[in-house]
Amino acid sequence: MDYLSDERKKSDFDVEAMKVAWAGSIQEFQLSDRMAKLVANDPVFEKFTRPMLGRKELLKNTLRKSAHAWKLIIDLRLSEEEAKWLRLYVDEPAYTDLHWGMFIPAIEGQGTEEQKKKWLPLAKKMQIIGCYAQTELGHGSNVQGLETTATFDTRTDEFIMHSPTLTSSKWWPGGLGKLSTHAVVYARLIVGGQFHGVHGFIVQLRSLEDHSPLPGITVGDIGLKFGNGAYNTMDNGVLRFDHVRIPRNQMLMRVSQVTKEGKIMQSDVPRQLIYGTMVYVRQTIVADASKALSRAVCIATRYSAVRRQFGSRDGGPETQVIDYKTQQSRLFPLLASAYAFRFVSEWLKSLYLDVKQRLEANEFSTLPEAHACTAGLKSLTTTATADGIEECRKLCGGHGYLVSSGLPELFAVYIPACTYEGDNVVLMLQVARFLVKTVSELGHKKPVGTTAYMGRVASLMQKNSAVQTAEGWLNPGAVVEAFESRAARMAVRCAQELAKFGNPEEGFAELAVDLVEVAVSHCQLIVVTKFFEKLQQDIPGKGVKESLEVLCYVYALFLLHKHQGDFLATGYLTPKQASLANAQLRTLYSKVRPNAIALVDSFSYTDHYLGSILGRYDGNVYPKLYEAAWEDPLNDSDVIDGFHQYVQPILKQRLHSAKL
Numbered sequence: 001m002d003y004l005s006d007e008r009k010k011s012d013f014d015v016e017a018m019k020v021a022w023a024g025s026i027q028e029f030q031l032s033d034r035m036a037k038l039v040a041n042d043p044v045f046e047k048f049t050r051p052m053l054g055r056k057e058l059l060k061n062t063l064r065k066s067a068h069a070w071k072l073i074i075d076l077r078l079s080e081e082e083a084k085w086l087r088l089y090v091d092e093p094a095y096t097d098l099h100w101g102m103f104i105p106a107i108e109g110q111g112t113e114e115q116k117k118k119w120l121p122l123a124k125k126m127q128i129i130g131c132y133a134q135t136e137l138g139h140g141s142n143v144q145g146l147e148t149t150a151t152f153d154t155r156t157d158e159f160i161m162h163s164p165t166l167t168s169s170k171w172w173p174g175g176l177g178k179l180s181t182h183a184v185v186y187a188r189l190i191v192g193g194q195f196h197g198v199h200g201f202i203v204q205l206r207s208l209e210d211h212s213p214l215p216g217i218t219v220g221d222i223g224l225k226f227g228n229g230a231y232n233t234m235d236n237g238v239l240r241f242d243h244v245r246i247p248r249n250q251m252l253m254r255v256s257q258v259t260k261e262g263k264i265m266q267s268d269v270p271r272q273l274i275y276g277t278m279v280y281v282r283q284t285i286v287a288d289a290s291k292a293l294s295r296a297v298c299i300a301t302r303y304s305a306v307r308r309q310f311g312s313r314d315g316g317p318e319t320q321v322i323d324y325k326t327q328q329s330r331l332f333p334l335l336a337s338a339y340a341f342r343f344v345s346e347w348l349k350s351l352y353l354d355v356k357q358r359l360e361a362n363e364f365s366t367l368p369e370a371h372a373c374t375a376g377l378k379s380l381t382t383t384a385t386a387d388g389i390e391e392c393r394k395l396c397g398g399h400g401y402l403v404s405s406g407l408p409e410l411f412a413v414y415i416p417a418c419t420y421e422g423d424n425v426v427l428m429l430q431v432a433r434f435l436v437k438t439v440s441e442l443g444h445k446k447p448v449g450t451t452a453y454m455g456r457v458a459s460l461m462q463k464n465s466a467v468q469t470a471e472g473w474l475n476p477g478a479v480v481e482a483f484e485s486r487a488a489r490m491a492v493r494c495a496q497e498l499a500k501f502g503n504p505e506e507g508f509a510e511l512a513v514d515l516v517e518v519a520v521s522h523c524q525l526i527v528v529t530k531f532f533e534k535l536q537q538d539i540p541g542k543g544v545k546e547s548l549e550v551l552c553y554v555y556a557l558f559l560l561h562k563h564q565g566d567f568l569a570t571g572y573l574t575p576k577q578a579s580l581a582n583a584q585l586r587t588l589y590s591k592v593r594p595n596a597i598a599l600v601d602s603f604s605y606t607d608h609y610l611g612s613i614l615g616r617y618d619g620n621v622y623p624k625l626y627e628a629a630w631e632d633p634l635n636d637s638d639v640i641d642g643f644h645q646y647v648q649p650i651l652k653q654r655l656h657s658a659k660l
């Protein structure tokens with residue numbers, strides 16, 4: 001029985017076509033769909049018992065799933081794209097993520113042709129397992145502050161890897177704790193007693209025979225992390241070196257080379273390329289944000305249509321909680337954000353692929369923008385997604401707190417995204433630096449790409465919004481101009497404040513809070529703009545483009561409402577115009593309402609991937625919640641272990657004293 005069938009009938013667009021729009025293309029949809037079903041129908045990938053497992057069982061279970069996934073990849077000859085979807089739907093962080101997601105990309109991006117030829121075939125056949133060992137106990141954000149040393153010894157043509165202090169211990173790398181045989185280790189290069197910056201080195205950590213740590217290496221897991229199950233399927237590790245020697249050719253040498261004689265040779269490649277793996281991963285994290293948020297929103301939307309509270313008339317049904325305006329005002333902007341993040345991630349991927357091609361041809365001019373966009377959008381989307389998942393939990397009332405709702409585990413596994421691959425505030429400060437530089441160069445350099453609007457700063461500073469009615473906000477030009485003006489005005493105001501400081505670094509530190517707000521406004525502008533640009537494309541299917549248009553305006557006007565202080569303070573909007581935007585937003589929520597279930601069905605998630613009783617496709621929530629409660633191990637018996645030992649004596653004592 002489909003308890004949501006009436007809801008599905010209300011929608012006015014072609015859901016199958018929306019699935020394609022969400023996936024990006026028919027090919028991508030088919031590929032994703034095939035992998036989702038492959039995982040959902042395979043009992044090895046069952047995940048409902050995960051939160052009940054102890055750490056050792058949990059990790060072993062992950063190893064079993066990873067081995068099975070690898071077998072499927074080989075047996076079914078899956079392509080790299082198919083393997084990525086498979087990993088997504090298996091839905092369990094594992095050492096293989098860092099091997100494929102960071103170790104291999106680090107060698108691809110920073111290795112010489114010779115190094116790639118030697119290491120990549122071994123890694124791609126998984127004959128070695130690698131991780132990305134950058135962060136230390138004492139330093140994560142400040143990469144230049146890393147303390148591990150790699151000292152070149154001209155006599156033996158080797159580097160000596162060493163951890164000189166406790167705080168230099170590598171700390172956090174995923175896959176390092178128990179599984180990696182190798183790591184790309186980031187360390188201070190020392191040649192002839194001089195420090196030459198931080199570089200990556202391929203270091204073997206464990207024996208390929210018996211997996212024991214090699215001499216001079218101390219390695220282990222850093223311990224249990226937030227939440228049951230969740231990220232505890234990953235062996236984040238600690239690593240120390242005691243004068244471990246590696247051959248000279250294991251320094252990744254695309255950026256700088258060290259010769260046999262101990263000479264440092266700089267190539268034309270900028271030093272920042274050493275950070276290139278982070279640019280790649282940040283871009284993938286933006287795509288993952290839309291997946292995590294859409295998953296939470298799918299659960300909260302379906303449940304909000306099933307759940308009824310108050311409002312019964314003459315004994316009739318009560319009101320579905322999705323019909324409350326307050327519920328809509330919390331849920332629908334998240335639904336719109338999921339779509340917005342999906343489309344901005346699509347754009348970011350194309351920007352990244354373009355930069356990657358240029359880098360391969362030694363053309364580096366677009367790297368700063370790629371860094372600013374990946375850092376800023378990673379920060380913006382992961383912050384919104386982490387907050388959004390928690391909001392979805394609250395939108396599901398008490399039942400959202402049950403593990404069987406799927407939301408607690410999703411939250412616990414997701415929130416470190418705000419920290420890993422760059423703390424979100426630290427990353428926004430990088431965007432701010434990029435914007436301040438752009439503003440300072442306006443007189444002699446035409447801004448391009450995502451900062452092109454800064455080139456129109458004079459007119460953006462003068463012109464105010466012309467919107468007169470609520471309908472007036474349904475105009476891409478009016479909305480984009482509002483976001484451009486706000487970002488440009490805030491950036492210019494900050495630049496003027498900065499100019500008052502004699503020392504720019506001192507000014508940057510003092511105004512950091514305002515600078516982060518400028519960066520956020522710039523990144524929101526990018527997301528809004530890319531959503532409107534997506535709508536310019538040919539999007540087939542009855543009503544699909546129209547529904548996406550509604551979501552685009554919901555996303556933009558919700559942000560405008562939330563940050564109306566900025567829009568008003570910069571003088572671009574009047575209070576009346578801000579309140580017209582809010583009125584329009586209410587109308588838009590009414591347009592989303594009949595399509596809400598169809599819009600989350602369009603994510604095409606299987607019940608396995610959602611992992612939620614509240615989010616079941618058929619909406620059969622109550623019987624399944626009731627059934628699941630009886631499957632809890634506490635309900636194996638009526639009288640629990642420990643009762644006779646610890647509780648009954650107390651009861652007896654009470655009875656005894658009552659008699660007295």
Ligand SMILES: CCCCCCCCCC/C=C\CCCCCCCC(=O)SCCNC(=O)CCNC(=O)[C@H](O)C(C)(C)COP(=O)(O)OP(=O)(O)OC[C@H]1O[C@@H](n2cnc3c(N)ncnc32)[C@H](O)[C@@H]1OP(=O)(O)O
Nearest residue numbers: 080083084087097100101140141143272275371420421422
């Ligand atoms: C077949 C099977 C297939 C299976 C597929 C599976 C695929 C799985 C995929 C899974 C993918 C991922 C899983 C992810 C799991 C999570 C992993 C988490 C891993 C980590 O966390 S790794 C550690 C990350 N660490 C950080 O991010 C540190 C943050 N800090 C920094 O980035 C920097 O140090 C900094 C804060 C940016 C630097 O500040 P600082 O001012 O000190 O910088 P510098 O002086 O060094 O340089 C300033 C100069 O450089 C520019 N710049 C900085 N960063 C970059 C960059 N990344 N790119 C380009 N340019 C950069 C900066 O703008 C300055 O430029 P300027 O001089 O002003 O022009």
Ligand SMILES: Cc1cc2nc3c(=O)[nH]c(=O)nc-3n(C[C@H](O)[C@H](O)[C@H](O)COP(=O)(O)OP(=O)(O)OC[C@H]3O[C@@H](n4cnc5c(N)ncnc54)[C@H](O)[C@@H]3O)c2cc1C
Nearest residue numbers: 132133134135139140141172173174416419420421422425
């Ligand atoms: C689950 C997980 C997996 C990880 N996996 C890996 C991995 O595989 N490999 C790896 O190398 N690392 C990994 N890391 C480490 C991760 O990259 C770092 O934790 C991250 O970069 C943040 O650095 P930090 O811990 O030093 O935070 P800190 O920089 O110490 O942050 C602490 C606080 O200080 C603030 N702060 C720091 N600097 C500034 C500044 N300049 N201005 C203003 N505020 C500032 C931050 O905003 C934050 O509030 C992982 C971390 C986690 C949680």
